[in-house]
C-alpha cells in the first residue's frame with residue numbers, strides 16, 4: 052500500500068478558545084495505518100497511548116502513592132486516603 056501518499060486522518064483543533072470550531076484534518080503525511088485509517092507520526096494512536104502513559108506515570112509519581120490523587124506540593128497527607136506522603 053502506498054502509505055506515503057496518504058494523508059493523516061486525524062482531526063486537529065488549533066490551540067485557543069475557538070480551536071474546536073476550526074477543527075480541520077491533519078495535513079501531515081501518514082506513516083501508519085491502523086484499523087483502515089491512516090495516521091501521521093504524532094497522531095499514531097499507539098504513540099499517543101504511550102505518550103499518555105508516560106504522562107500519567109509522571110503525574111502519579113508526584114501524587115499520592117496509594118490512590119494516585121493529585122496532591123499539592125505542600126500537603127503532607129493525602130486528603131483522599133490519608134496516606135502520609137513520602138517526600139523524596
Ligand SMILES: [Zn+2]
Nearest residue numbers: 059077091094
Ligand atoms: Zn496527523
Ligand SMILES: [Zn+2]
Nearest residue numbers: 115118129132
Ligand atoms: Zn491517597
